[in-house]
Amino acid sequence: MKTLCKLKKDELADDFKQIVKIVKKPKFICEKCARVAKEKKYLCNPVSL
Structure with missing residues (x-):
């Protein structure tokens, strides 16, 4: 996974559970x-x- 800093909006939705x-x-x-x-x-x- 990329750093949070480099994630784009559409990538946030794809990995939402992990990001939480x-x-x-x-x-x-x-x-x-x-x-x-x-x-x-x-x-x-x-x-x-």
Whole structure:
């Protein structure tokens, strides 16, 4: 899977269940686009919350 930062809108719908698991109880935020995730591997420029 791509990082959340690089996903397009149509890709979000395809992987919705997996994305919900990734963003539930986030621990990191992307400095570039402000998306959040529980693991930094899912973001392109992660910073701890």
